[in-house]
Amino acid sequence: MSTTIDPTVAAPPEPPLSELPPGSRLPPLAQVAMIARSPIGSALKLHARYGEPFTMRVPGFGPSVVFSSPQLVRQVVTGRPDVFHAGLANRPLSAVLGRWSLLTLDGRPHLQQRKLLLPPFHGERLRAYGELIRELSEREAAIWPLDTPFRVDERMQRLTLEVILEVVFGISDETRKDALRRLLPPLVESSRHVVFWGKAANFDFGPIRLRETFERRRDAVDELLLAEIHDRRRVPAESLAARTDILSMLVGATHEDGSPMGDGELRDELMTLVMAGHETTATALTWAIDLLLRNPVVLARMRAAGPDGDDDYVNAVCQEILRIRPVVPFVGRVITEPVVIGDRQYPTGVGLIASIGLTHHREDVFPSPGVFRPERFLGESEVPSYGWLPFGGGVRRCIGASFAQFELATILRVLVRSPVRLANRRPEPIRATGVTLVPGRGVKLVRERV
């Protein structure tokens, strides 16, 4: 694929609200503030008030129509890729991820990049990292402070960043690794701000300059990524082929016309894998620890499972964690021609949202949805197809899904052995930041003496 052309699709004009289903009349900024404060609660309220579907408006996006029943959600996420554009819906991420990112491309360019990225994620390949992930988790748990409360979200972000640095980058230069350890977390935070606040992030609020801070942090990380890419290109072919990290596989991969991936493509996909794979997994782990410590029966069975026993139960626990706290609460597609979903036609330019958070909390899909019960996924009752979709679906389904579930299970099996308790029994508030649902207080733990 030539790297001199712009592969992104032009956004169609927004349709008038009068052609869309009813929804909140609050201004877009007020709607985003409402979602930030109570993402699942506000979706449930809007659903109760307006039914399915309802329309929402948030800054940076055109008007969006929200679906939540498995049948309609399936139509949204598996719609024809030349009409249902996820890249257009993800466009606000391109400031961070660049124009070659798998997340922001559509159509043929998307499929071409996806073809290059799928083999490194395929099947059992990444399971070879199991031992390393266990070691990193043990090392992390061993340094949790005794007797003083600490935030588990920060710890999990550090841990999953280590995993990404090994699995995706395979960096061996310790100085560069240290610089990325230092620079990536603030960049992730800045990216969240510019994505969440859209155009509002361009304004300076006194010393708070969201866009400027973000660009400075991004440029510093880019310099390191490009240096790593250049070094990796100099590795002899046989040594490169023997390496198991994703960057090495991508450096050795070729497009259909035989050309290698350009520096810009590699940079954008590396950034995409960090952004899509690091905070999401860390957040799922943080929620997991919170939920397990509030459900002692489940925790006891997880402890009894040990490092590799009771796979079905451990997998059911991970599924239930991702159901009740879906880290990515929605996925979107912008349509570039009119389509029919259910019994209604939608105009060109509208965003169609599959609300994962709402689907997972519908009483008719998961009875008593607020109750944490892994047995739901042990054949107790059938989960409808597209009733559980924490990784989205169709040709855009998360390419890290099986690795993320493996990582989640492997790390949890280690961490449940740690003698910790919640510092605070009050329920952890669910907050929306950027594109993820995070625990509002970061889940504070106290490690006890044994």
Ligand code: HEM
């Ligand atoms: C618990 C962890 C994770 C969750 C909940 C999650 C969730 C998602 C969701 C909902 C999507 C959008 C799917 C759609 O539009 O239908 C997605 C896409 C994606 N995810 Fe993940 N993800 C996780 C971990 C990872 C990891 C570990 C990686 C890689 C290291 C990764 C890489 C990606 C990429 C590259 C895409 C874009 C796929 C495309 O557009 O073709 N994710 N993820």
